[in-house]
Amino acid sequence: MPKGKVEPNEKIEVAAVREVEEETGIGRLTLTRDLGQTYHTYEENGVPILKTTFWFFAEHDGAATTGAPQAIEGITGVHWLRPPVDDSVRSNAYPSILSLMDRAVASQEDGQFLFLWKQVGKAFL
Numbered sequence: 001m002p003k004g005k006v007e008p009n010e011k012i013e014v015a016a017v018r019e020v021e022e023e024t025g026i027g028r029l030t031l032t033r034d035l036g037q038t039y040h041t042y043e044e045n046g047v048p049i050l051k052t053t054f055w056f057f058a059e060h061d062g063a064a065t066t067g068a069p070q071a072i073e074g075i076t077g078v079h080w081l082r083p084p085v086d087d088s089v090r091s092n093a094y095p096s097i098l099s100l101m102d103r104a105v106a107s108q109e110d111g112q113f114l115f116l117w118k119q120v121g122k123a124f125l
Helices: 012-024 095-107
Strands: 029-044 047-060 075-081 115-120
Touching (some): 012 075
């Protein structure tokens, strides 16, 4: 599930659409509603950082859905998945991403939507 940093003076929603396009090559998205936030930590120059990631439902106009992984970021695959998400994907996902997937599936009335995820090395983000 693509994510990234918000540029100075950029709205979170604009950053979300931009990051999906940069990391997956899939554009022409419209955010439809908020899915929630996740939190994780990382170090930058030896300083621990708590990062909040904002997640959204989005609709796509249907054109150019193949995608192109952003190799410079180490992304090796871009795939659309229909729920339920296969165990091979779930077993390689971080717990916060599993929770996000489960929330997304549970909140859909008809359950008919696709997950977009990216593979970095062997982990699914």
